Structures are given as C-alpha cells and as structure tokens.
Amino acid sequence: MTSEPVIRIVLAKLGLDGHDRGIKVVARILRDAGMEVIYLGLRQTTASIIAATEEEDADAIGLSMHNAGHLALAPAMLAALDEADLDIPLIIGGIVPDQDIPILEAAGVAAILGPGAPAEEVVAAVRNAVSRDRQQ
C-alpha cells in the first residue's frame, strides 16, 4: 500500500435517467476498495454535483448514463467543472457505444466504463484517473 490519501469520489445520476442498478453496484465496489463514496442519487444537475464536489472536497466525479444522453450531458458536466475551476477527473459509466468513446475522451472525460466491466477495472480506472490528476 502507498501512503496516498484516501480517494473521495462523488457519484451521481445527472438528469432524468433513473437506471441506478449499475451506479449503486459501483458505489459498493469502490467503497469495498477503500474509497470514500459520496452518492448523490437521482435527478442531479451539474450545479448540484459541483456544489457537492466542492463541499466534499472530492478527487473525482463518476456519472452513470444509460439513456444515450452522454454526448450532451458529459460535455455539460465538463463545462461546469471548468467554470467552477475544478480540475478533477470525470468518469462516465453506463452504455456508451464504441464510436462515441473517442468523442468523449477528446472532450476530456478521463475514463469510460462499459457494461460488464469487472470490479478491478472499475477500481483501477478511478485510481489511475485520480493519480494522473494528482501528478499534474
């Protein structure tokens, strides 16, 4: 184990999409891996997520998207982070077709986790995104 501080991550469902099975499982996986998970729940806005991120001094944000809204919602979240001057990684989980992955990556999404991603991959994606960010 390293002496890295414990990772604090905000998880949320942005917008109307109510599919929360995946994000709840991810919350438990990350918690089991020793992270502090702040789960905001459903129907969050970019503003409510920014507020929670600042209040909790989080190291990363994870959003789950299952309704094909990712090309509109992920850039909106990134813009809100920029505007708040928050330089922390945004991770997207859920259903993102292959062809949209480079688009989201180019926009600045740190990692994208698809359906069936094993627990180790989920944990590693968050750790890597945060440590890249901390090194910057």
Next chain:
Amino acid sequence: MSEQSRWQEQYDATRRRDVPFETMSGVPVDPVHGDGPLPGQYPYTRGLHAAGYRSRLWTMRMFAGFGTAEDTNARFKEILRNGGTGLSTAFDMPTLMGYDSDSPWALGEVGRAGVAVDTLRDMEDLYADIDLGSVSTSMTINGPAAAVLAMYIAVGEKNGVAKADLAGTIQNDILKEYQAQKEYIYPPRPSMRIVTDMIRYTSAEMPKWHPVSISGYHIREAGSTAAQELAFTLANGFAYVEAARAEGQDVDQFGRRLSFFFNAHSDFFEEIGKFRAARRIWARWMKERYGATDERAMMCRFHTQTAGVSLTAQQPENNIARVAIQALSAALGGTQSLHTDAFDEALALPTEKAARIALRTQQIVAHETGVANVVDPLGGAPYVEWMTDEMERQAEAIFAHLEELGDGSMLEGVYAGIENGYFVGEIADAAYRFEREVNAGRRVIVGVNDFVEGNEDDETNLLRIDATTEELQRKRLEAVKHERDSVAVEASLDALRNAAQDPSMNLMPPIIDAVKTYATEEEISNAMRDVFGSYVEQAIV
C-alpha cells in the same frame, strides 16, 4: 360437476386455431397431460384457459419508440406489417417524468430512449393511419399516465373510435416506480389517488382497457431475485386492490381489468415456476382474502418481456440465443403476451433488423417448436412443481413481512416498505450479490467473464437517434403553443387544480378536457405538482 368434466366442457366450447395439433412427425397430441389439476380451473397454476394456446397464441407485442412521433409511427406500421399483433409504446425520459421537450431537464434526452410526447398533437401523429378500433395498444408510462391515457382517448375520438372501443393497457403501476424504476412525479399517496381514479374511470367507461399493469419487470431489471420480483409485484397488486376497495370499488368489477407484467430471465425452470406460482397466489388472495367471486377477477393475466439486463454488450449476437430461451420459458409459463428483446439492446435502442429478428424469435417458438399444442406441458414434472411451490413459499414469507410492516394492511405495508427503504435495499443487495459472484467467476456469463474470445470482433450496426431530433421536437412544441387558445389552456389547468384539491372528484375528466386544449404534459403535471408536491428519493447505497 367434476373438474375433469368442467375442463372438458370449457375445452369443447373454445374455438381453436386451425392447425394440426400433432408433432412435427405427425403424432397427434392431447391438449393436456397428467392426472393432476387442469388448466382453466382455480387456482389456475396450469394456465388461465382450458385450451391454452390452442385457442389463441400469445400476443406478440413489440415495444417500440424513439425520436419524434413520426419516426415511431413508421416503426409501428413496420411491426404490424411483419405480423406483430399489438403495439407497445416506449416514451422518452422527459415524457416519462412529466417534462416537456423544452424543459432544461430534457437536455440530451429528447427522443433518445423512446418517443417524445408533449401534447395531443404528438399523439395524433404517433397513431396516425392506425385503426385504434382494431389494434390493442400498450403504453408504458406511469407518473403522467393519466395525461397520456387522456390523449389516447382524445385521438380515438378524433378518429371516430369511441373510448369504449379502445383496447389496451397503460402501465400506470406507480408503486414499483418508488421501488425500482424511479419514474415517479408525486409522493406515493396522491399518486395512488390518480391510479384509483383511473381504475374507476376505465372500469365504468372503457371495458376493453387495462388501467394498471402491475409490473415486476423493472424490479427484476433493477437486480431483484425471481422470488422478490414475484412477491413485490403481487404485493403491489394487493395494495392496489386494497386502495380501490377502500374507496368503495367492487373487486369483481375492477379485478377483471388488472393485469401483470413479468420478466423472463435466463434460469429456465426458476422462471417457469415463478409464472405458475404467480397465477396460483393471485387467485388465492383475490378469492380468499379480497372476496372476489367472479373468476375473471381471480386470474393473473400477464405480459412478459425477456430480460434486458441479461443482454451482453460483448458478442451481442449471443443475445439472440438468450432471448430465444427466455421466450420459451414465457411460453411454457403461459404468458398472455410477449416482447422479445433485440440482440443489440445492451448497446442502444434496436435497429429495425434487430427488432425483426426478435419478433421472428418468438414466431419460431410459437409456430415451430410445438410448445403451443399442449397446455402447461411441464405441469406435473417433479422439479417444475417443486420450483412452483418454492417460489410461492418465498413470496408468502415476503408478504408476511410486509403485512407486519403495515399492521395487517398490505397497502400500508407497501407504503412503509417504500418509506423505510426496504424495497430498494433488498433489490440493491441482490444486485450486488449477483455482481460479486460474476466478478469472482462463480457465475459464468458467456462473453463477459468466460469464453471471451471473439469479443474484439464486435461490430454491430447501431440505431443512431439523429441529434436534430431534440431541436425538431422543440420547434414542433413551440408551434403548438403558438397556435392553441391559451385562455382555454389556462382555464382547463385551473379546473384540474381544483379537482386535485377535492379528493371526491375523479381526475380523469378534467385531464381529458386539458389535453384537448393542447395543454402540454408538463403543464398538466405541474398543475398537479402544485397540489400534490414532488417526490424526492433518499439516496442510499
């Protein structure tokens, strides 16, 4: 009369399909086998009808909806041309949540996961050139169900089809929204008033309409076990029955119009046991506990959909095999109608080709396998009967817990389980347990944690929803708002607010009046939000 002669009489009285009831090799087969209970007889473990699928195959009802009303209307016509026998409408998230396409909440969601419906104009286009007097339509919507049913009634009227002749189902099962699907608008109790108002209205005015489809599908998709799906769903059913009875409705009258919706997942015999147990439990409770005397009010009629959550994004063509097996379990379980998922649905809404293969899959089960020749062909098999009993036993244990929570009332028990997080907690625990087992390799999911060779070859054509849909739909809405009589709109919304404040008034008539003025779905929902408030779920993991 003995059960045998009663069955024989019913069987003889049933008109049967004009096909040979024999095996592929020409061996004639009897309609039912075994010495035990018979289909069509209380408590209906072996099926609701004496002749099963010999009289009528299940309805092949394919769920569709995306983009604008015109896009979905074209897909509906394609389904009917291909031999689909019922329509089923998927709405987009803003519509499902009571927001219009021009709401800030709608960003990125318009037409994405279903069709966008803001006003009566959209519903007119959605069902254009489809004879609503001859097709049965299912509409999957809950929070704003009353407004959408009102729009359907208004479309029928415009096309010369009286509401008494409209046949179909509106999901309108608000209880499972708090437990699993999370598409609620108002808190549970005012929502229940809307449901009981709709039950009362349709019982009186729309004899071919099913006002609630009590749904386990979403509970299962959210991660529950088979027995939890069964138990939570039937418990919700008991809650609706108790709510309607509490306001003086006749159980024999509304009980006939209740229907159910279950998931067909991959564990073949567990699913079949679940379907059989559902019929038996519902019949017993309706008769013994709620005093139903009309047999039709004891019958658990259900629609089935194959398990979307079982579809893998990896090697998606494998999903065709999963769906076929799940469809077979639904047929062997005696479903009244079936939607088969398309193989590409772990990735996106289905393409036309993938949706067609899904329909073809259930046509193969219906017409080639011979399972429709015999009613409940697995009945009497020791494992199947044991599984049916086991599902019932587990469900009864859950009912006992809810009854305790509600001090003897299932309705109060269900409310309490929503308020104290019982349902969401149980479902999340089961989902996590399953994920851990997959992750540890104790459960094999082909293409996901084993047999992964070939995953790199994936190249599936996906349906893309045109990014211009959102803009287009906003313009359509703007045009409707511009054309309509805004004074009439406001007056109708005021009338609705007044009705909402008076529990003795039925909400359906003022909602129908409002949609006819082209009031939007969000305006109608807001009028009721003003009175009923909004529901916010506590976030727990």
